[in-house]
Structures are given as structure tokens and as C-alpha cells.
Amino acid sequence: MVLKLYATPIAGGGSGIVAFVLAEKQIPFELVPVDMSAGERKGADFLALHPFGQIPVIDDDGFILYEGRAICRYLAEKYADEGTPFLPRELQARALVEQAASVEYANFYPAVAKLAVELIAKPRTGQPTNPTAVVEGHAALSAVLDVYESILAKHRFLAGDEFTLADAFHLVAAPRLAAEGVDFLTGKGPNVTRWWNELITRPAWVKLKAEGVKGTV
CATH class of the missing domain: 3.40.30.10 (Glutaredoxin)
Incomplete structure (x- = not known):
């Protein structure tokens, strides 16, 4: 089946x-x-x-x-x-993937989701945007990406030099922000920009x- x-x-x-x-x-x-x-x-x-x-x-x-x-x-x-x-078989390599995936779920995604609610969902339903929440969302996302910059200076992807689920999970919500014109890369470092462009240009x-x-x- x-x-x-x-x-x-x-x-x-x-x-x-x-x-x-x-x-x-x-x-x-x-x-x-x-x-x-x-x-x-x-x-x-x-x-x-x-x-x-x-x-x-x-x-x-x-x-x-x-x-x-x-x-x-x-x-x-x-x-x-x-x-x-997407998932390495060696124990420590797998642990690093799960570590990065946990960071995405606990830090990156909540910031993106907050911005998506305020800048996309609310306007479409006629609800007023909360400016404070927008500032908080941008600040939280910027802080995460600043840490990512230091991580990505050491290797190509978030859990090492191979593309894994930890990277792929970032495609859940962030591309929607970019498609709606929400800029979250301006002022960010070259490693984050390089990494993000690699994600969104994968042929699949x-x-x-x-x-x-x-x-x-």
C-alpha cells in the first residue's frame, strides 16, 4: 500500500x-x-x-x-x-542533530510564529497588529540568528557539515515570512545568510x- x-x-x-x-x-x-x-x-x-x-x-x-x-x-x-x-547513524552525530532540532523548536520557531501571527495572520483577518509583539518577535529571532552565525562559522550546517533534519525543520514557517516581505536577514552575518540561501535553493x-x-x- x-x-x-x-x-x-x-x-x-x-x-x-x-x-x-x-x-x-x-x-x-x-x-x-x-x-x-x-x-x-x-x-x-x-x-x-x-x-x-x-x-x-x-x-x-x-x-x-x-x-x-x-x-x-x-x-x-x-x-x-x-x-x-537526514539522520546520521553514529550516536554523537545523531545527538548533535537532535540538539540543533531542539533549538529550532524551542527558540527559532516560536519567534517566527510570533511574527507570522502579528504580521500575516492578524492583518488577513482584520485584527490589529501588536507593535510590542512585533518588536519582541524580531528581537528574539535576531538573537537566535546571532548565535547561529557563530555556530555556522564552524561548520556548514547547524549540526555539522552535512544537511540534516535540524536544518530542514527551519523551512516549516520562516519561508512564509520571507514570501510576505518580512526581512529577517538584513544585518545578519555571512554564515547565516549563506546557510539560509542553501536551504531555500535546494531543488526539492x-x-x-x-x-x-x-x-x-
Whole structure:
């Protein structure tokens, strides 16, 4: 049975990062589109897959898994010998990947999410933007990127010289900010700029952004 990905066709958020890993790994999958605006995710059938009514979800021959980062780790482990090796096998190298991934989730993503709420989500729904929250979001993100600059001065990617899930997870939300004209790289160091440009110009990501999420079967 081919793997099923329940997601939207737009390459963003958790759906986008799972589709990215599928593409880098060249894993065949069927896209099951979920209409988020129609309330489909709150129906009984979908809640049976994801009790919180969110996307993405995968069905791998009856094994149901939700939450984008968990799905990516599962795919990286199951298809370790195919495509991009997102997770090293050596214990200490793996620990460094998990360390960097934890930093992304605890520090980078919250700052990006705060800015996305204030500068993208609120204006689209007619809500006023909180200037204090915007300043806080920019300051938090800038502080994270300053630390990244020192890390990336030592090696090409966040957990070493190889591209891993720790780097890929940064594509969950930050590209949306850039697409909406929110500049978070001006004034940042050359290593962060180089690293970020490497992420967003990976062929699989460029294709996803241009074509959207499409099943391969």
C-alpha cells in the first residue's frame, strides 16, 4: 500500500516540510487533500486520524502518524538508505542533530510564529497588529540568528557539515515570512545568510514552492 499524506497542496507549514522530506527521499506517496477552510478537519473521519484536527497526517499501510516533525523523523529512519541521509547513524552525530532540532523548536520557531501571527495572520483577518509583539518577535529571532552565525562559522550546517533534519525543520514557517516581505536577514552575518540561501535553493524545495504538493502516484 502506497503511503498517504493528508495535507493541503500548498507547500507550507508541517505539510510542506513532510512533502520536502518525501521529495528528498524520493518516496512515492498519494496526496489526500484536506480542505481546511471547509471544516473537513473537524469531521469525525479526520478526527479519527488526528484528534486535534490538524495536518499533516500520514497513513503508512495502516500506521497513522501525525505532527510534521515526528513524521519527518519516521520517514528519515524508515528510508535511511534512500535519498538524502537526514539522520546520521553514529550516536554523537545523531545527538548533535537532535540538539540543533531542539533549538529550532524551542527558540527559532516560536519567534517566527510570533511574527507570522502579528504580521500575516492578524492583518488577513482584520485584527490589529501588536507593535510590542512585533518588536519582541524580531528581537528574539535576531538573537537566535546571532548565535547561529557563530555556530555556522564552524561548520556548514547547524549540526555539522552535512544537511540534516535540524536544518530542514527551519523551512516549516520562516519561508512564509520571507514570501510576505518580512526581512529577517538584513544585518545578519555571512554564515547565516549563506546557510539560509542553501536551504531555500535546494531543488526539492524550489520545486515544491513552484508546483505545490503533489502526489507521485
